[in-house]
Structures are given as structure tokens and as C-alpha cells.
Amino acid sequence: MAHVLGQNQYGKAETRVVRITRSGARHEIKDVSVSVALSGDLDAMHLSGSNAHCLPTDSVKNTCYALAKQYGIDSAEGYGIRLARHFVAEVAPIHRARVRIEEYVWDRIRTPRAPARATGAEEADHSFVRRGGEVRTAEVHWDGKALQVVSGLKGLVVMNSTGSEFRGYLKDRYTTLQETDDRVLATEVTARWRHSFTGAEGEAEPGWDTGWAEVRDQLLEAFAETYSHSLQQTLHAMGTRVLDHQPGVAEIRLQLPNRHHFPVDLEPFGLRNENEVFHAADRPYGLIEGTVHREGAVPAIPVE
Incomplete structure (x- = not known):
């Protein structure tokens, strides 16, 4: 009996990103946990072990940090849209991206x-x-x-x-911590x-x-x-x-x-x-x- 690879995806789960905006003495905080799932032309990863279409999940994590630095985090929704669009536009084998974000709210x-x-x-x-x-x-x-x-x-x-x-x-x-x-x-x-x-x-x-x-x-x-x-x-x-x-x-x-x-x-x-x-x-x-x-x-x- 033949076997068929069904729906599949991969990504990085629960990347904690804390973004502090330092507008003079008064700071603003955005604290989120980001889970990204990517899907698209990825069958060869499962069927032959080829990683030619695989963006490492470590790169996915780094993208979360880099975009937080470049654009800030105005809202969970806006940040999620920016991430999802980035992966589909910039990574050719990726056709769909799902970004789930949990935000932890801080009060002054x-x-x-x-x-x-x-x-x-x-x-x-x-x-x-x-x-x-x-x-x-x-x-x-x-x-x-x-x-x-x-x-x-x-x-x-x-x-x-x-x-x-x-x-x-x-x-x-054994001390490596920097002052x-x-x-x-x-x-x-x-x-x-x-x-x-x-x-x-x-x-x-x-x-x-x-x-x-x-x-x-x-x-x-x-x-x-x-x-x-x-x-x-x-x-x-x-x-x-x-x-x-x-x-x-x-x-x-x-x-x-x-x-x-x-x-x-x-x-x-x-x-x-x-x-x-x-x-x-x-x-x-x-x-x-x-x-x-x-x-x-x-x-x-x-x-x-």
C-alpha cells in the first residue's frame, strides 16, 4: 500500500522577545512570545532528507529579533503581519506562514x-x-x-x-559574566x-x-x-x-x-x-x- 505525505509544517515555537523603546527617560515595553509555523514546497525534507528548501528554525528566531529591532512592536497583530509577510516574500519555498503571538502586558x-x-x-x-x-x-x-x-x-x-x-x-x-x-x-x-x-x-x-x-x-x-x-x-x-x-x-x-x-x-x-x-x-x-x-x-x- 502506498503512503502519501500529508499536510506538514515546521517553525520555531515560543521565542520570547522583549522590546524596550527608550523615548528619553520614559520607556515603553512590549513583551511577546512568538510561535511561527511555515509550510510550502517542503516535501523533499521529509521524503529524501534534502534540506535545500529548509530555512533553519534558528534563522526564524533571529528574524523575530531583527524585525523587532528594525520596526519595533506596535501591536501583536501588526508585528505578526510583518513577520508572516516577511517569510512568504523573502523565503522562496515558503508559501504560507502562521504566526501566533502571546503578549504579556506590563503596567507602570x-x-x-x-x-x-x-x-x-x-x-x-x-x-x-x-x-x-x-x-x-x-x-x-x-x-x-x-x-x-x-x-x-x-x-x-x-x-x-x-x-x-x-x-x-x-x-x-569559571567566571564569564560581564560587568x-x-x-x-x-x-x-x-x-x-x-x-x-x-x-x-x-x-x-x-x-x-x-x-x-x-x-x-x-x-x-x-x-x-x-x-x-x-x-x-x-x-x-x-x-x-x-x-x-x-x-x-x-x-x-x-x-x-x-x-x-x-x-x-x-x-x-x-x-x-x-x-x-x-x-x-x-x-x-x-x-x-x-x-x-x-x-x-x-x-x-x-x-x-
Whole structure:
């Protein structure tokens, strides 16, 4: 019985492209995941092993970066149209292109120290919080005598598109990381804070919802307003901000994975990357953890 090759396609899936537009001090961010599928005159790749009509998927990935640099990303739709047209027009064996894009939306962090805009909103120029995915947490321990309440949040993704450096660190024979005085600093905040509330008779119960929202705001404000020499320094600033403004919080523990954004090398394509186009890597990542507590207090939040 004869066999017939049916519909087929190939491409590059989930290329993360972060494009920062630096219009003076105020930056704009487009963060997308791009999946490209190409089809056309490709039968020989399957039937004889000939790669003569095969554009490598690595080239597909590079095209996503190069077009983001050359034209920017005005919208997911506009960027997708530009990519699809490019592959069909520029790669002769390709007759059809499908481009799927997921966009991750970033909102500006509002902070009292940021300049007020025409709308009256006080928004940071280069500090952002990613919309969606955040989870509020709570943990309560009660043994019949002692009450411990730990509030928290996780999945709070934030980014500073500038205002961060990393240099002067220890180097050994295996060190290849280059020092930088201007880097993207991004992390996904997991925070847990223990209340001094004991539940004793006559003790007023805190306003849990109001307090939680205030702590979240203070974490964001500290992240946005801290010029960072390291993520460790930023962690301490965030924890300190909460304790300074929340007398009912005894300690706070933070986990900050470093969501690395690596500048893409565009020189092979004759393009200069001026801190505009980045690859957002999800692993491996540095994990920074620490507790900030009041002097004399015994830390009680367990390390997970």
C-alpha cells in the first residue's frame, strides 16, 4: 500500500522577545512570545532528507529579533503581519506562514515619588508590574494557645528597564559574566509577612484587606524607587519599606528569582542593539532569598 505525505509544517515555537523603546527617560515595553509555523514546497525534507528548501528554525528566531529591532512592536497583530509577510516574500519555498503571538502586558508602577502625568497619575518612567497571574496567600497557625498569621503574595512580576547595575563581584576561573552598569532588572516576587497580632482577648484584629494592599504597594514602590546594585540590595529595600510603614508586621520574607533578560546579539544582521531587544530566559535563574525583621524579634517564618 502506498503512503502519501500529508499536510506538514515546521517553525520555531515560543521565542520570547522583549522590546524596550527608550523615548528619553520614559520607556515603553512590549513583551511577546512568538510561535511561527511555515509550510510550502517542503516535501523533499521529509521524503529524501534534502534540506535545500529548509530555512533553519534558528534563522526564524533571529528574524523575530531583527524585525523587532528594525520596526519595533506596535501591536501583536501588526508585528505578526510583518513577520508572516516577511517569510512568504523573502523565503522562496515558503508559501504560507502562521504566526501566533502571546503578549504579556506590563503596567507602570504608581509611586508617590514618580512625576505626575497629565492624567494626574503618578507613574514611574521605567518601572513596571506585569498584569495578571498574581496570587494572594495566607497561612494561619493555631495550637490552642498561640496564634500566628502570615499573609503573602506570589506571582507578582516586576521589571525596571534601567536603574540597575551589577559589577564589582567576585570572579574566579569559571567566571564569564560581564560587568554592566545598565541592565534590565526583573523578578517574580514571592513575599510572606508575619503579623504581630496574637489574637489575645481584647486585641483588635487588623484590617487584613487594607493591610495586604498597603504592603503590596510598598513592595512595588521600593522596587521602583531603588537604584539597584544587586537584587539582594533591592530585596532589603523592599523589606525595609514594609516594616517602616507597617507597625503591625513583625517580619517579612522575600524570594526574588532573577528573571534574566539577555541583550540579543544583532551584529551578525548588521544591526546595533542599543539595549532595546532582549531574550527573556526562564531558567536557570539566580534565586535571591532573605528575611527582614525588627531588631530583637525572633524570625519565625519558615524557609520553604
